[in-house]
Amino acid sequence: xxxxxxxxxxxxxxxxxxxxxxxxxxxxxxxSTAELKDGQLRVDGQDAAPGIFVTVTSTTSSAGIRxxxxxAYHVTASGFRADDCTVVVSDRQTFTATVPLAGxxxxxxxxxxxxxAPTGDCVITPGDPATFPVGDLATYFFHTTGCDTTGHxxxxxxxxxxxxxxxxxxxxxxxxxxxxxxxxxxxxxxxFAIRVTDSTGAxxxxxxxxxxxxxxxxx
Numbered sequence: 763x764x765x766x767x768x769x770x771x772x773x774x775x776x777x778x779x780x781x782x783x784x785x786x787x788x789x790x791x792x793x794s795t796a797e798l799k800d801g802q803l804r805v806d807g808q809d810a811a812p813g814i815f816v817t818v819t820s821t822t823s824s825a826g827i828r829x830x831x832x833x834a835y836h837v838t839a840s841g842f843r844a845d846d847c848t849v850v851v852s853d854r855q856t857f858t859a860t861v862p863l864a865g866x867x868x869x870x871x872x873x874x875x876x877x878x879a880p881t882g883d884c885v886i887t888p889g890d891p892a893t894f895p896v897g898d899l900a901t902y903f904f905h906t907t908g909c910d911t912t913g914h915x916x917x918x919x920x921x922x923x924x925x926x927x928x929x930x931x932x933x934x935x936x937x938x939x940x941x942x943x944x945x946x947x948x949x950x951x952x953x954f955a956i957r958v959t960d961s962t963g964a965x966x967x968x969x970x971x972x973x974x975x976x977x978x979x980x981x
Contacts, residue, residue, distance in 0.1 A: 790809055791853055792807050792809045798844055798847070801842055803825055803838060806834075809833050815828050816828070816829050816835040817853075818850075819852070820844035820849050821924075825838075825839035825842060829853065844863055845924060869922055878966075880966035888968055889902070892970075893972075894926075894973075898946070902972055903935060913962075918931075918940040925972065926948060929942050929946050930942065930943065930944050940958070
């Protein structure tokens with residue numbers, strides 16, 4: 763009888779110790795501010811695990827910062843894209859939060875057809891459709907002709923459509939070229955429109971296509 767009581771006492775102490783290690787009010791990440799304006803991301807929150815890297819991820823972009831000792835975090839990033847104006851916030855340890863972005867306008871799913879005519883001599887060279895295996899690092903380049911770069915390099919903008927999940931862009935390549943790059947993670951065919959603007963204000967828009975396929979298997 764004494765042995766049974768002693769075992770129950772030990773079990774109770776172990777249970778109490780377990781509760782002390784994992785309290786009932788364990789961290790549950792929360793978001794107080796989430797906005798995206800002109801490509802500038804700002805996400806603030808609290809209750810993340812202290813000192814943990816908090817990520818903010820859309821279907822095509824990602825940013826993050828380490829939380830402070832109290833679990834607060836303040837994530838900012840330029841050139842951030844969220845086509846559906848939604849991001850997932852996570853510290854990979856507590857609950858994640860899926861939140862809408864204030865100030866964000868969803869990009870049209872379908873690119874314009876036909877592409878608008880160029881407004882000057884700056885023209886994007888039409889590119890052939892590309893095919894990339896899922897999971898491989900890939901880059902799709904855009905080239906231009908006739909663009910004026912005396913004031914600054916050309917500026918690239920995403921207009922409409924969707925790039926493969928895992929790829930981001932457009933980013934500048936040199937003075938007159940651009941690219942989308944990354945690791946495509948979803949199979950399918952993706953059409954998207956890109957606009958270029960040179961230092962005189964001349965613009966051109968072109969639609970491109972990337973197909974992501976499964977990896978070939980050895981027989």
